[in-house]
Amino acid sequence: MRMLPRWLSTTLLLLFASTLCAEQNVNPSINLGYQNPNVAQWSGVFERDGREIWDRREDILAHLRLQPGQRVADIGAGTGFFSLMMARALGPTGRVYAVDIARNFVDATVQRARENGLDNVTGVVNDARSVQLPPASIDLAFLSDTYHHFKYPRSTLQSIHDALAPGGEMVVIDFRRIPGQSHPWVLGHVRAGEQQTRAEIEAAGFELVERLDFMRSQYYLRFRKR
Numbered sequence: 001m002r003m004l005p006r007w008l009s010t011t012l013l014l015l016f017a018s019t020l021c022a023e024q025n026v027n028p029s030i031n032l033g034y035q036n037p038n039v040a041q042w043s044g045v046f047e048r049d050g051r052e053i054w055d056r057r058e059d060i061l062a063h064l065r066l067q068p069g070q071r072v073a074d075i076g077a078g079t080g081f082f083s084l085m086m087a088r089a090l091g092p093t094g095r096v097y098a099v100d101i102a103r104n105f106v107d108a109t110v111q112r113a114r115e116n117g118l119d120n121v122t123g124v125v126n127d128a129r130s131v132q133l134p135p136a137s138i139d140l141a142f143l144s145d146t147y148h149h150f151k152y153p154r155s156t157l158q159s160i161h162d163a164l165a166p167g168g169e170m171v172v173i174d175f176r177r178i179p180g181q182s183h184p185w186v187l188g189h190v191r192a193g194e195q196q197t198r199a200e201i202e203a204a205g206f207e208l209v210e211r212l213d214f215m216r217s218q219y220y221l222r223f224r225k226r
């Protein structure tokens with residue numbers, strides 16, 4: 001049998017190994033609704049009385065304990081209402097990065113900020129594997145109902161870890177997912193429950209520093225970059 005040249009066998013081996021190690025898409029169809037989203041339509045979904053996150057948005061903001069001048073990334077900003085609330089709380093020396101995979105959401109959020117006299121909001125259109133923020137550029141990453149939309153949680157968490165300054169923190173709010181108890185929509189839509197989410201985040205180099213239980217259908221976890 002003829003042997004392959006050494007360079008070719010090494011290349012094939014490396015290709016095979018990188019395919020084996022590459023993170024698989026954990027939920028290919030999860031973001032179909034956010035392809036070229038109609039912002040007005042989604043405002044009616046995200047900013048609707050009865051959505052617990054919308055109803056409790058002031059409490060959520062208070063729990064973040066933002067300090068003027070901090071740099072915060074609203075990851076999966078959606079229609080941007082949290083970005084605007086945080087921009088007001090951070091003041092002119094602070095900055096909010098409104099990060100979303102959907103350009104329509106990002107553009108609308110930046111425009112909405114300008115219309116409200118806020119010039120400390122920067123829009124970032126990212127991709128499914130990275131938040132596309134420079135190293136050590138943020139003090140806090142905020143994810144409201146976004147973690148379960150990550151198709152590549154491992155690489156996306158790595159990019160958040162890199163973007164956080166030393167000692168930086170990440171707040172994750174997401175649906176409680178309890179088989180036999182949660183609404184069937186939640187069980188079908190949300191990939192991982194609180195325990196699994198926490199384990200994935202801890203494995204990515206974070207430690208849990210706070211867990212709050214003030215919402216009926218959502219949990220609130222705060223992590224610090226290790």
Ligand SMILES: C[S@@+](CC[C@H](N)C(=O)[O-])C[C@H]1O[C@@H](n2cnc3c(N)ncnc32)[C@H](O)[C@@H]1O
Binds near residue numbers: 077101127
């Ligand atoms: C359920 S919405 C939540 C929007 C907003 N955070 C809120 O609570 O109203 C999820 C958002 O995450 C965005 N998204 C999905 N995957 C993302 C990713 N990998 N990086 C950033 N944003 C993402 C979607 O486009 C969508 O705007």
